[in-house]
Amino acid sequence: MPARATDPEGVAAWAAVLRVHAAVVPSLERALAAIGLPISWYDVLLVLNAAPDRRLRMTELGEQATLSRERVSRVVTDLEGAGLVERRPNPDDRRSSYAVITPEGRRRLRAAAPTYLRAIERHFARHLTSSEIETLTAGLGRVLVVEERRTP
Amino acid sequence: MPARATDPEGVAAWAAVLRVHAAVVPSLERALAAIGLPISWYDVLLVLNAAPDRRLRMTELGEQATLSRERVSRVVTDLEGAGLVERRPNPDDRRSSYAVITPEGRRRLRAAAPTYLRAIERHFARHLTSSEIETLTAGLGRVLVVEERRTP
DNA sequence: CCTATAAATGTGCGTGCGCACACACTTTCA
């Protein structure tokens, strides 16, 4: 017998994820654009700020943010130009360099956070019960554990 | 008093959606690329095939597929070149034209469907219980009703 | 009936983003 039938309900759930992503992301982008901060910048600053010593190597940054490794490299260059992040050489491995968030970067992040959080609340979380949010986080988290590191 | 505190759990749920999207979409793209069918093509063919008379105007196609109106226009042009879709004039409104799926388009769609469904099962639905899938579809569906038509 | 506004579509252009590849350095192994 076949391994398992492809169930239409799983497809509907995936379609919902796709459509929610397509609908909500532009709303959040506009909310952050209003304060002059691209969403990729916010993402990088957020991860850096939460990292030990507020610094991370490029690869680690790519893993923790929702950005590819190549994209990280370019975004960090832009952030450097804006004075929100600095590149520092890594004394233990001269191939790599650290990205460090600057005080100015932290201020911009703190200034943007309320807007961003409020946008997520208004355009996404507001429509869900806390029970749904719990289920969703747990379920999708389980998907991530398996799928996040599959590059074949 | 403030309207409502921004809850961190909602943010975590949104982060999960972002990361699952970022992790799963490339997997599905590779699965479909193996049979020579871009995911945007599949999306358009699927929606067209399910539409009344198997045809739709460009705007409707953009609404039902996960594609912008402009992108639809270009994808349909490509699909026309491949013989999978035809443009037909709309006799009732000469501004618009219909996109109609061809028999060849239906064959390609039917040939691709099992691969696509199996990929969704393997990379996404497999990791969720049917109860989670139900909750997820219902909750995200509610988000869509409100957010899908917010262009400001 | 004629004009002003709205709607449906297509397209030039700029940007985001990933794939390959190149480069520098590190680690492994004989």
Next chain:
DNA sequence: TGAAAGTGTGTGCGCACGCACATTTATAGG
């Protein structure tokens, strides 16, 4: 020690995609 293989990063190139605009046709208002 001296290659050879592996790892971390940056970048040229091409495609996807949305914005803004142009074009054509429909509709509303006088």
